[in-house]
Amino acid sequence: MPARQDSVSIPMTRSNSYWQRIFNKYDKDNDGKISYIELKAIIDSREYEDDLPPNVVQKIMNLADRDNSGYLDFNEFVEMMHNPDLKNIFGHFVARYVHSIIPQRNPVDTTAQPRSTTIFTYTDGTYEEQYTCWPPAVCMIFISIVEIALFCYDASKGKTDANGPIAQIFIYNPHKRHQAWRFLTYMLVHVGVVHLLVNLLVQLFLGVPLEMVHRWWRVTLVYLAGVAAGSLATSLTDPHVYLAGASGGVYALIAAHIATIIMNWKEMEFAVVQLLVFLLLAGVDVGTAVYDRYWRNMNQNIGYVAHLAGAVAGLLVGIGVLRNLEKRKWEKRLWWAAVVLYVSLMIAGILANIFWTSRFP
Incomplete structure (x- = not known):
């Protein structure tokens, strides 16, 4: 795959290891890339609330696939999950409610990169690793x-x-x-x-x-x-x-x-x-x-x-x-x-x- 000229190098901090586990979970064929089918599996999984039609999934793929390779590499995957235009898709109402009344981690700027490429990490793991909807709270x-x-x-x-x-x-x-x-x-x-x-x-x-x-x-x-x-x-x-x-x-x-x-x-x-x-x-x-x-x-x-x-x-x-x-x-x-x-x-x-x-x- 051709090298990207505008990609952001994302160091493997602890918070990124969380995203790496998610990435690996849905990279079913272990080729280091998320295909359209694998992306749809993420969106249709129990972690996400909305069941989106195929044309919307394709639009998400097109938006996240910066190098037009037809696949998402790990950097593109992480950028997609942090894309403000996609937060309504990759966040759900339960998570928002929990975030509003349970303490959240304060981000720490770990680089001296420009604002658009600043990487955020946490002193003791991401908050997303602290709560879970599965197994359900019963x-x-x-x-x-x-x-x-x-x-x-x-x-x-x-x-x-x-x-x-x-x-x-x-x-x-x-x-x-x-x-x-x-x-x-x-x-x-x-x-x-x-x-x-x-x-x-x-x-x-x-x-x-x-x-x-x-x-x-x-x-x-x-x-x-x-x-x-x-x-x-x-x-x-x-x-x-x-x-x-x-x-x-x-x-x-x-x-x-x-x-x-x-x-x-x-x-x-x-x-x-x-x-x-x-x-x-x-x-x-x-x-x-x-x-x-x-x-x-x-x-x-x-x-x-x-x-x-x-x-x-x-x-x-x-x-x-x-x-x-x-x-x-x-x-x-x-x-x-x-x-x-x-x-x-x-x-x-x-x-x-x-x-x-x-x-x-």
Whole structure:
């Protein structure tokens, strides 16, 4: 193939090794070139949302094939993937949503080349290597489906206020504290449709993107840590209160996003704004519950302690288990402090619930 006169030499940085893997994946015949058929396979694959007609695929090929060879070499492939005219094709709505609320890497100019040929790399891999749509993020979706199914079953019995047959088994009942599963399973039952919908919306719109970056097991740990902390703290501060709903886990997810912002402060766009938004939402909700209970004397039975404890657990566990895009010395110390503090609080809460018998009904 004739040498290109206007091609850009692309050094094999770590970010380019990512594109090399993609290139190799679709170079089915291993000839070092992407043909029209192979390009169409890329566009039609599950990574991309739009199923484009053949004439549009041909136009993309013509636009990307700078030397009119009928094939795309690796340099042409990388330039095509970064072409601003093609971003709507090689990006999808899920990726845009995830990028908007998960920290992105700051590009570092690694050359002194002219602006048009500047190569960008990253200090710890590209963000595209951090999240994935496959395998799909299903943990929060599965939990949400279970919550909906259990609510619908009780609703079919005419019980929607956490007083149905399922709710009676799973709700946190202070008089049945010896049934230890209730400290977790109360998250599966809800008091009314609004209570259910609010929790579903938050845990899906925050939990699913977290799973796509940090993997399902890390997000599940954060979620369950918030649920457990919520029930343990409530049992100690409000020993006569019943608990229902996933608010402890939901607040853990909100706080986990705050943990992500803290641990990736320099890598995150609009970090201050996002931090203030999450803190404002949590503060308004907890503050309203406290005000209604102690100043307006409204008996709403809102477990605000579960909200607050879930948020603290989500923050500490989030710092401990969620992936950190770039580790610094102070972050390592913060990691140890978060892990030790969470473990200490949980041990204290469990021991108090076991041995402080005079505190409970």
